[in-house]
Amino acid sequence: MRRAPTGVLTVLLVGIAILYLPILVLIGYSFNASPLVNIWGGFSTAWYGRLLHDSELLSAALLSLEVGVAASTCAVILGTLAATALVRFRYFHGRLLLTGMVNAPLVMPEVITGITQLLLFVSMVHLFSWPHRGFTTIVISHVTFCTAYVTVTVQARLMSADRSLEEAAMDLGASPARAFLEVTLPIIAPAIISSWLLCFTLSLDDLVISSFVAGPGASTLPMVIYAKVKLGVSPDVNALASLIVCALGLCIIGARWLMVRGERRRALDARLAAG
Amino acid sequence: MKPAWMQPPRLSGRWLIILPPLVFLAIFFLIPFAFAFKISLAQTAAHVPPYTDLITLTPDHHLHLGASLDNYRFLFTDDVYGVAYLYSLRTALFSTLICLLIGYPMAYAIARSPKSAQGVLLLVIMLPFWTSFLLRVYALENIIRDNGFLNTALLHLGLISHPLRIMRTSVAVYLGIIYSYLPFMVLPLFATLEKLDPTLLEAATDLGSTPRRAFLDITLPLSIPGVIAGSMLVFIPAVGEFVIPSLLGGANTLMIGRVLWDEFFSNHDWPVASAVAIAFLLFLVGPIAIYQHYNVRQMES
Numbered sequence: 001m002r003r004a005p006t007g008v009l010t011v012l013l014v015g016i017a018i019l020y021l022p023i024l025v026l027i028g029y030s031f032n033a034s035p036l037v038n039i040w041g042g043f044s045t046a047w048y049g050r051l052l053h054d055s056e057l058l059s060a061a062l063l064s065l066e067v068g069v070a071a072s073t074c075a076v077i078l079g080t081l082a083a084t085a086l087v088r089f090r091y092f093h094g095r096l097l098l099t100g101m102v103n104a105p106l107v108m109p110e111v112i113t114g115i116t117q118l119l120l121f122v123s124m125v126h127l128f129s130w131p132h133r134g135f136t137t138i139v140i141s142h143v144t145f146c147t148a149y150v151t152v153t154v155q156a157r158l159m160s161a162d163r164s165l166e167e168a169a170m171d172l173g174a175s176p177a178r179a180f181l182e183v184t185l186p187i188i189a190p191a192i193i194s195s196w197l198l199c200f201t202l203s204l205d206d207l208v209i210s211s212f213v214a215g216p217g218a219s220t221l222p223m224v225i226y227a228k229v230k231l232g233v234s235p236d237v238n239a240l241a242s243l244i245v246c247a248l249g250l251c252i253i254g255a256r257w258l259m260v261r262g263e264r265r266r267a268l269d270a271r272l273a274a275g
Numbered sequence: 276m277k278p279a280w281m282q283p284p285r286l287s288g289r290w291l292i293i294l295p296p297l298v299f300l301a302i303f304f305l306i307p308f309a310f311a312f313k314i315s316l317a318q319t320a321a322h323v324p325p326y327t328d329l330i331t332l333t334p335d336h337h338l339h340l341g342a343s344l345d346n347y348r349f350l351f352t353d354d355v356y357g358v359a360y361l362y363s364l365r366t367a368l369f370s371t372l373i374c375l376l377i378g379y380p381m382a383y384a385i386a387r388s389p390k391s392a393q394g395v396l397l398l399v400i401m402l403p404f405w406t407s408f409l410l411r412v413y414a415l416e417n418i419i420r421d422n423g424f425l426n427t428a429l430l431h432l433g434l435i436s437h438p439l440r441i442m443r444t445s446v447a448v449y450l451g452i453i454y455s456y457l458p459f460m461v462l463p464l465f466a467t468l469e470k471l472d473p474t475l476l477e478a479a480t481d482l483g484s485t486p487r488r489a490f491l492d493i494t495l496p497l498s499i500p501g502v503i504a505g506s507m508l509v510f511i512p513a514v515g516e517f518v519i520p521s522l523l524g525g526a527n528t529l530m531i532g533r534v535l536w537d538e539f540f541s542n543h544d545w546p547v548a549s550a551v552a553i554a555f556l557l558f559l560v561g562p563i564a565i566y567q568h569y570n571v572r573q574m575e576s
Contacts, residue, residue, distance in 0.1 A: 004380075004383055004384040004386075004387035004388075005486075007380075008380045008383055008384045008387075009384050011377065011380035011381055011384065012380065012381045012384035012385065012396075015377055015378075015380075015381045015457065015461075016381075016399055016400070018454065018457075019400070019403045019454070019457065019458070020403065021418065021424075022411065022414035022415045022417060022418050022454070023403065023406075023411065023414050025414065025417055025418060025424045026410075026413075026414040026417055029417060077295075078295055078296040078299055078300075079296070081292050081293075081295055081296050082296035082297075082300075084292055085289075085292050085293040085296070085297075089289055089292075089293065092289065092293055094293065094297050097297065097301070097305075098293070098296065098297050098300070101297075101300040101301065101304055101305060102296070102300065104304070105304060107507065107508065107511045107512065109511065109512060109514065109515020109516075109532060109555070109559075110512075110515065110517065110532075111515055111517050111532040111535045111536060111552070112515060112535075112552045112555060112556060113304075115311065115535065115539060115548055115549065115552050116307035116308050116310065116311040116549075116552060117303065117304075117307050119307060119310040119311050119314050119545070119549065120303065120306060120307035120310045122324045123310050123324075126324065140303055141303075143299070143303075144299075144300065144303050144304050147296060147299070147300065151296075176288070177288060198405065201405050201406070201407075202405075204407075205407045205408055205409060205410075207408075207409050207518060208517055208518065208536075211540075212539070222407075222409050225409060225410070225413075226409060226518075229409070229413050229416075229522060230521075230522070233413075233416055233417055233420060233423075237413065238417070241407075241410040241413055241414065244406075244407055244410060245406050245407055245410055245411075245414075248405065248406040248407055249402060249406050251405075252398075252401075252402055252405045252406065253398070253402070256398050260394065
């Protein structure tokens with residue numbers, strides 16, 4: 001394949017530079033000793049130390065982590081089921097509905113998802129006295145949009161998975177369920193784990209939907225950060241933001257590494273089997 | 276023998292797989308829109324929850340239907356909503372076009388890179404998208420505020436004598452949307468450009484096409500599905516964007532997502548906020564349908 005012209009490559013490099021410049025500047029400023037954000041006052045990690053004493057921030061971070069783990073775990077289960085249904089069963093009642101419902105959250109503006117879900121929760125409490133706004137409602141909302149991401153990721157992997165392996169297992173006497181669990185599940189496992197990590201980062205980052213459904217008592221980390229950021233740039237937010245960006249970045253690189261390693265191993269197995 | 280409908284439904288293994296996600300998403304994603312529609316027909320009230328019941332029993336034992344389209348009529352009579360809607364559309368449209376102008380060459384360059392480099396380049400493009408949207412918008416504020424990185428750098432270089440006023444203007448909102456959604460544009464474009472059959476270009480060159488001609492006649496038309504998918508992925512969330520106009524925009528950058536937020540959190544007018552959401556949804560159904568159409572087509576091919 002011919003390489004792209006130099007001009008086009010330049011746009012690529014400039015585009016990547018633009019994507020990363022603000023994040024790098026942010027991390028740089030977070031080590032600024034001066035409380036005045038525009039003047040460099042020497043290197044310091046003082047702002048990171050201050051974060052540990054902010055109890056509001058710490059309890060919000062804890063809530064966000066709990067929500068993230070719960071929501072990603074539920075979403076991975078529902079999303080894998082949805083992907084299996086869409087890839088393996090060509091015709092069933094509700095197929096179109098399911099396809100629509102796993103794709104729509106990906107493009108739905110968050111303010112709309114947020115307000116409609118809140119109205120549902122308020123009406124449900126009115127009727128069944130459940131769910132009370134807080135942890136439960138935030139988890140349910142996050143599961144909704146995370147399920148969409150899991151379905152898309154796992155669906156892609158399932159479509160490329162070799163069905164003949166599963167058929168071979170069934171020829172050897174395995175039930176369809178057992179063949180799926182023992183043959184196909186290990187193949188799609190990297191996709192499942194990496195989509196768990198993606199969900200975790202999405203959940204940890206969600207501001208708009210959480211703000212609607214959280215109710216007055218609960219605040220997630222993004223909600224606390226938003227309240228601080230609204231007041232302008234400040235050095236301790238720079239430190240917090242740098243920490244989160246780096247942690248999430250590692251999550252994503254980990255997810256990606258799992259996917260690539262899974263793919264390589266599969267390619268190797270295929271080659272060994274063929275050889 | 277009981278009639279068929281009286282027998283317990285046979286739950287085969289299939290339905291154990293299909294039903295959980297179907298039921299969950301139906302209850303928590305689809306049905307909420309029905310509730311939002313219902314509440315958009317009600318009026319505000321000073322109790323919890325802050326809206327009137329649609330059906331009430333009058334003292335003389337008559338059912339009273341309290342539904343009205345007043346909230347929708349209000350959306351059309353008060354200028355704020357129309358202005359915000361048009362402003363959102365315009366901002367999203369221009370941001371999408373600029374994303375396309377930057378994103379197309381980026382996707383093209385990645386599609387033409389060696390296979391081994393493609394994975395790394397895609398990861399590099401997607402990494403910012405996955406790492407905190409809110410914090411990236413905040414990071415951009417560090418760059419463009421009056422005494423931020425950009426102005427400091429330009430002043431030092433002597434290119435400007437006064438700091439540029441970018442924060443709290445429409446320009447800041449454009450920059451925010453382009454910066455945040457650029458990866459959304461690159462990914463689908465790359466997917467279509469990568470699948471493009473290179474022999475078509477070779478054939479065009481053999482037949483005497485210049486590279487420019489071959490690009491315009493072959494690459495560009497064949498990449499249209501990617502252009503549409505990428506544009507939808509940027510345009511639709513950008514129209515409803517809340518965080519960017521709220522953090523980077525000024526008082527006059529009224530985007531519809533922000534209006535809805537204020538209606539809900541500042542004015543506590545749930546019925547009008549619901550009406551805004553439903554009206555907004557109706558104006559979005561068209562684009563989503565087009566996007567779905569192309570999405571399905573791409574999947575099939």
